[in-house]
Amino acid sequence: MTALAALIRRDIRIALRVGGGALIGVLFFLTVTVLMPFALGPDLALLTRLGPSILWLGALLASLLTLDRLFTSDHEDGSLDLIVMGRMPLELACAAKALAHWLAAGLPLILATPVLGLMLNLDATATSAVALTLLVGTPALTFIGMIGAALAVTLHRGGLLLAVLVLPLSIPVLIFGVAASQAAISGPLPFGTPFSILCAISLVSFVIGPFAAAASLRHGLD
Amino acid sequence: MTLIDLANPTKFLSLTGRILPWLAGATAILLMIGFYQAAMAPDDYQQGATVKIMFIHVPNAWLSMFVWGVMSLAALGTLVWRHPLADVAAKAAAPIGAAFTFLALVTGSLWGRPMWGTYWQWDARLTSVLILFLMYLGLIALWRAVDDPSRAARAAAILTLVGALNLPIIKFSVDWWNTLHQPASVLRMGGSTLDRAFLIPLLVMAVGFSLLFVTLHLAAMRNEILRRRVRSLQIMQASQQAA
Numbered sequence: 001m002t003a004l005a006a007l008i009r010r011d012i013r014i015a016l017r018v019g020g021g022a023l024i025g026v027l028f029f030l031t032v033t034v035l036m037p038f039a040l041g042p043d044l045a046l047l048t049r050l051g052p053s054i055l056w057l058g059a060l061l062a063s064l065l066t067l068d069r070l071f072t073s074d075h076e077d078g079s080l081d082l083i084v085m086g087r088m089p090l091e092l093a094c095a096a097k098a099l100a101h102w103l104a105a106g107l108p109l110i111l112a113t114p115v116l117g118l119m120l121n122l123d124a125t126a127t128s129a130v131a132l133t134l135l136v137g138t139p140a141l142t143f144i145g146m147i148g149a150a151l152a153v154t155l156h157r158g159g160l161l162l163a164v165l166v167l168p169l170s171i172p173v174l175i176f177g178v179a180a181s182q183a184a185i186s187g188p189l190p191f192g193t194p195f196s197i198l199c200a201i202s203l204v205s206f207v208i209g210p211f212a213a214a215a216s217l218r219h220g221l222d
Numbered sequence: 223m224t225l226i227d228l229a230n231p232t233k234f235l236s237l238t239g240r241i242l243p244w245l246a247g248a249t250a251i252l253l254m255i256g257f258y259q260a261a262m263a264p265d266d267y268q269q270g271a272t273v274k275i276m277f278i279h280v281p282n283a284w285l286s287m288f289v290w291g292v293m294s295l296a297a298l299g300t301l302v303w304r305h306p307l308a309d310v311a312a313k314a315a316a317p318i319g320a321a322f323t324f325l326a327l328v329t330g331s332l333w334g335r336p337m338w339g340t341y342w343q344w345d346a347r348l349t350s351v352l353i354l355f356l357m358y359l360g361l362i363a364l365w366r367a368v369d370d371p372s373r374a375a376r377a378a379a380i381l382t383l384v385g386a387l388n389l390p391i392i393k394f395s396v397d398w399w400n401t402l403h404q405p406a407s408v409l410r411m412g413g414s415t416l417d418r419a420f421l422i423p424l425l426v427m428a429v430g431f432s433l434l435f436v437t438l439h440l441a442a443m444r445n446e447i448l449r450r451r452v453r454s455l456q457i458m459q460a461s462q463q464a465a
Binding site: 147151154155161164165168169171172175176179197201204208212215216219220 | 301373
């Protein structure tokens with residue numbers, strides 16, 4: 001248990017320090033959201049209507065952007081080999097790394113949501129709905145994306161390949177995240193239905209992600 | 223003759239070398255019968271002659287999912303049993319599956335033009351087949367990203383299995399998304415029970431296209447085995463020259 005906590009603490013510390021790059025995700029999220037009015041026009045009514053979708057898309061791309069860091073830096077300095085050979089089950093270690101990555105890179109996105117919601121003219125209900133769905137949905141993005149990150153690190157190819165592999169798998173999260181936000185704002189559906197399916201998808205990804213990532217690391221590293 | 227015996231590529235090559243001409247012949251005969259029956263099938267009272275696109279569209283759509291199933295079995299073979307031919311089978315199946323999926327999309331879109339008045343409709347089935355196509359392309363990109371075949375095989379096997387687990391979830395979410403966003407006016411094919419005049423040619427075509435897949439798959443596996451032999455010979459030659 002202490003080893004697990006130590007791994008999480010270490011990963012968060014590295015991510016937040018100079019060269020960690022966890023906060024680049026938030027900056028990207030902010031920039032994408034600022035770009036949207038330039039593409040769509042400064043019509044506040046339109047931005048209000050599209051706001052939840054814009055925020056969800058921005059958060060999806062931002063969490064994809066930082067995923068590359070999940071295993072590559074550890075692979076480069078050799079600590080990934082130590083983790084693979086260590087006594088802690090690799091599945092557990094992968095889950096811990098993903099959790100740490102989400103705390104360092106995913107949570108700031110949710111904290112930034114209220115500010116970005118103001119810029120998109122969302123009211124308090126809409127902003128809190130988006131923030132709540134992001135809080136439940138972004139862990140799923142991290143845990144699904146971890147599979148792609150693990151594959152990419154074993155292949156020594158990151159970046160673009162990771163995006164191509166992970167984006168189709170994250171479609172369900174996007175669908176139910178946006179649907180739940182829209183349901184809370186305008187209805188007609190009850191908020192609970194898509195929201196509980198979103199929770200279910202997150203729970204499923206907590207199971208699939210660590211096992212697939214661990215299998216990929218175990219088979220792929222040499 | 224069990225699966226283990228086929229682990230020897232030479233045995234596999236000689237066996238498939240004997241089987242392939244018969245398979246190809248059976249495929250050609252079945253497809254010819256199927257095309258003839260499809261051409262002779264009566265026009266639909268609503269859709270007219272365009273209903274005949276179905277005889278090509280539906281088998282392709284079936285195979286697009288079936289091939290992912292074949293690749294998942296092969297992926298299990300790679301990861302669990304380390305069967306030497308499993309990754310050859312998985313690699314050979316991916317482009318064929320992508321081709322079937324692409325044909326299903328194209329024929330569906332050509333069918334949609336006279337029926338729905340548009341080439342593309344964000345219909346639930348079309349959308350999930352499009353996502354399946356994207357996943358095939360991602361898998362092929364993964365195969366092509368690495369030059370070491372066995373390393374690529376294990377990564378591709380994991381992605382194939384994750385995809386197999388996720389495809390039902392994606393299908394379900396797209397269905398849900400579609401019923402939420404689309405008005406209920408979208409025309410749905412099938413629905414009513416299919417008449418015998420359509421059903422029999424359709425079944426013949428489905429069996430014919432499945433045989434076509436088996437034939438192409440075995441041929442592609444043979445090519446892949448030979449390609450790997452050429453590769454290792456070239457590496458041997460290069461290292462001899464270097465020495």
